[in-house]
Amino acid sequence: MLSILRNNVLTLFFIIVLAISFTTDAYSQYLINLMLVYVVVAQGLNLILGFAGMFAFAHGAFMAIGAYVSALLMNTLGVPYLIALPMAGLAAAFVGCVIGIPAIRVSGLYLAMVTIGVSEIVQWVLRHWKPVTGGTDGMLVASPTFFGVEFSDDFQSFYVIFVVCALMTVLAQFVIRSRLGRAFVAIREGEIAAQSSGINVARTKVFAFAISAFYAGIGGSLFSLTQHYINPENFNLYQTIMQFCMVIVGGSASLIGPFIGAVILTWLPELLRNAQAFQEIGFGLLLIVFVIFMPRGLAGLLISRNILPRERFSRAARLRKKPEASTSVVVERP
Amino acid sequence: MEFAFLLSVGVSNGCLYGLVGLGLVLVYNAQGIPNFAHGEFFMATAFAAYVANVLLGIPYALSVLIAIAFGGALGVVVEFLAIRPISTNRALGRASTEVAVVLSTVGLMITIKGLARIPWGDSVRKLPGAFSTDTITIGSLIISTQRLLIIVVAVALTVCLSIFFARTSLGKKMRATSQNTTGAKLIGINTGHIYSATWGLAAICGGIAGILAAPIIFLHPDMGTRMLLKGFAAACLGGFGSVSGVFVGGLLMGIVEIFFGRYLSTSMMDIFAPIIIIVVLLFRPQGLFGTRGAARV
Numbered sequence: 233m234l235s236i237l238r239n240n241v242l243t244l245f246f247i248i249v250l251a252i253s254f255t256t257d258a259y260s261q262y263l264i265n266l267m268l269v270y271v272v273v274a275q276g277l278n279l280i281l282g283f284a285g286m287f288a289f290a291h292g293a294f295m296a297i298g299a300y301v302s303a304l305l306m307n308t309l310g311v312p313y314l315i316a317l318p319m320a321g322l323a324a325a326f327v328g329c330v331i332g333i334p335a336i337r338v339s340g341l342y343l344a345m346v347t348i349g350v351s352e353i354v355q356w357v358l359r360h361w362k363p364v365t366g367g368t369d370g371m372l373v374a375s376p377t378f379f380g381v382e383f384s385d386d387f388q389s390f391y392v393i394f395v396v397c398a399l400m401t402v403l404a405q406f407v408i409r410s411r412l413g414r415a416f417v418a419i420r421e422g423e424i425a426a427q428s429s430g431i432n433v434a435r436t437k438v439f440a441f442a443i444s445a446f447y448a449g450i451g452g453s454l455f456s457l458t459q460h461y462i463n464p465e466n467f468n469l470y471q472t473i474m475q476f477c478m479v480i481v482g483g484s485a486s487l488i489g490p491f492i493g494a495v496i497l498t499w500l501p502e503l504l505r506n507a508q509a510f511q512e513i514g515f516g517l518l519l520i521v522f523v524i525f526m527p528r529g530l531a532g533l534l535i536s537r538n539i540l541p542r543e544r545f546s547r548a549a550r551l552r553k554k555p556e557a558s559t560s561v562v563v564e565r566p
Numbered sequence: 567m568e569f570a571f572l573l574s575v576g577v578s579n580g581c582l583y584g585l586v587g588l589g590l591v592l593v594y595n596a597q598g599i600p601n602f603a604h605g606e607f608f609m610a611t612a613f614a615a616y617v618a619n620v621l622l623g624i625p626y627a628l629s630v631l632i633a634i635a636f637g638g639a640l641g642v643v644v645e646f647l648a649i650r651p652i653s654t655n656r657a658l659g660r661a662s663t664e665v666a667v668v669l670s671t672v673g674l675m676i677t678i679k680g681l682a683r684i685p686w687g688d689s690v691r692k693l694p695g696a697f698s699t700d701t702i703t704i705g706s707l708i709i710s711t712q713r714l715l716i717i718v719v720a721v722a723l724t725v726c727l728s729i730f731f732a733r734t735s736l737g738k739k740m741r742a743t744s745q746n747t748t749g750a751k752l753i754g755i756n757t758g759h760i761y762s763a764t765w766g767l768a769a770i771c772g773g774i775a776g777i778l779a780a781p782i783i784f785l786h787p788d789m790g791t792r793m794l795l796k797g798f799a800a801a802c803l804g805g806f807g808s809v810s811g812v813f814v815g816g817l818l819m820g821i822v823e824i825f826f827g828r829y830l831s832t833s834m835m836d837i838f839a840p841i842i843i844i845v846v847l848l849f850r851p852q853g854l855f856g857t858r859g860a861a862r863v
Contacts, residue, residue, distance in 0.1 A: 281665070285662070285665060287668065337847075337848060337851065342847050344600055344668060345600055345798055345843050345847060346843065346844055346847050346848070348795070348840070348843075349795070349839075349840030349841070349843040349844045350840070350844065352795060352839075352840040353837055353840050353841070353844075356833075356837040356840075360833055469791070473672055476669060476672060480669060508680070508683060509680045509681070509684045510680065511680070512676040512677065512679055512680030512683065513677050513680035513681060514680075515673075516672075516673040516674065516675070516676040516677030516678075516679075516680060517673065517677055518673075519669055519670070519672060519673030520648050520670050520673035520674065520677065523652060523669050523670050523673070524648070524651045524652055524655075524666075524670070527655075527657075527658060527662065527666055
């Protein structure tokens with residue numbers, strides 16, 4: 233019984249979240265929604281930072297693109313949310329591609345600077361393109377309507393966010409366990425080795441950017457549902473650093489890591505509300521302490537203590553009974 | 567006349583960007599990472615000068631020295647506490663080490679900023695300039711004394727650092743370490759000390775820029791982060807290679823930025839640094855003066 237639970241932690245997580253949602257007050261419900269949004273965003277960042285080992289400082293900006301695109305589509309064109317949501321993801325993925333294609337030319341650490349530049353430019357556009365984005369005043373987000381029912385409060389939008397988060401989790405598992413996911417890891421561990429084993433490095437990198445940005449775009453759109461109001465401040469560098477923290481604290485290159493990170497780090501800033509200084513110190517110290525002492529995050533710790541099962545991303549390794557005998561690619565850091 | 571005035575502002579701004587970029591290049595050459603915490607050295611040193619000079623009433627020259635010492639010490643301590651444990655951790659591969667070190671500098675960036683926000687909050691403060699007279703007139707050109715000082719100090723510091731790397735023993739050891747860390751260790755260079763010295767020196771460069779800039783741009787916990795991008799842009803233009811390259815890159819950046827802002831749109835000035843970074847890295851990643859090197863395998 234326990235081992236079934238142990239092997240299906242993520243399913244358990246979704247069941248618990250669903251169960252809790254029947255008994256919460258509005259504020260906890262809002263936090264649960266926010267937590268699920270960050271699960272989506274952190275999964276996307278984890279794909280690129282953890283699995284593909286590429287820096288992307290632009291996830292705040294990708295989120296912003298998702299949020300503004302879906303809000304604009306709904307507010308001005310009256311597009312239903314069922315269409316606006318994927319459009320938000322695709323718009324972010326498109327921008328991710330546009331950044332990703334030239335970013336192939338610059339590797340590793342220059343990429344960090346290109347993406348931080350992009351996120352500054354997106355911030356600037358949001359602030360100065362007043363007729364469309366409302367500038368620093370931000371904009372109100374219309375509530376989504378499904379089959380004539382308006383999902384206006386947090387209890388209702390929970391179901392939207394819950395379903396999307398679950399779908400995105402399934403998609404993440406699919407990507408990570410696919411050929412593409414293994415190519416991400418191969419590139420992280422050595423670009424030249426990956427190339428010589430037949431991986432199209434350039435194309436894989438663009439895919440990594442696009443998929444990761446898609447997650448951030450979807451996350452941004454869901455984020456706008458939780459806030460009902462968005463402004464450029466929501467998507468600044470601080471937002472990106474908080475997502476870094478989620479991935480690193482939870483455990484990078486792990487399926488379950490983003491869940492752990494998002495659960496913990498959504499509640500932390502709420503405890504430190506109205507104290508920007510302490511939020512910054514908290515996130516900064518967490519980031520430093522985890523990269524120094526626990527580079528594989530809490531997921532790594534739980535896995536090494538045998539509380540969680542080891543994550544095996546290739547099909548052969550998952551099906552095999554004896555994990556020691558595995559010779560296939562095991563997606564874990566040495 | 568407006569042209570000459572704008573030029574003087576552009577050149578002095580450019581000198582500041584060059585100084586900030588210089589610190590970034592020092593760390594980049596030593597450890598191959600962009601140091602996101604660098605802007606906070608700029609901010610922390612400027613605040614240290616403010617505390618010494620305005621709050622404690624220490625004479626200006628002495629408080630500047632104290633602040634520079636504080637900035638250098640901050641650089642050394644930060645390297646020792648947050649960078650060295652990662653770069654000496656053998657359990658991580660080379661790629662993972664770089665990712666971890668950069669994330670650590672990001673963590674430092676917001677930690678130091680948060681620490682500065684506790685006493686200083688969100689209000690802006692002003693550090694007095696070095697001279698009691700604000701402006702001097704050369705011919706018909708009125709130039710601020712602080713801007714003149716910035717130019718003089720930046721040029722002097724760049725020359726000193728070039729000599730330092732070319733002539734002194736410590737400078738040569740630093741160059742050796744950045745070229746080949748293992749080789750440097752083999753011939754008996756204590757690379758740990760070299761990294762400490764590099765971070766200390768980088769923090770001092772950033773700190774001097776902070777003290778020089780503070781009378782012009784006001785003290786605020788966020789002042790460092792804004793400067794960081796401009797420093798990155800200067801370093802990218804210079805190609806992350808030489809001391810003089812960064813200086814020229816900074817100058818170019820400052821001059822173009824001010825004319826851009828004056829004749830096209832003031833709000834575009836904020837976005838100029840990221841545009842430079844992206845354009846340069848995409849089309850000429852080796853910078854304006856660098857030569858394309860072979861990739862390490």
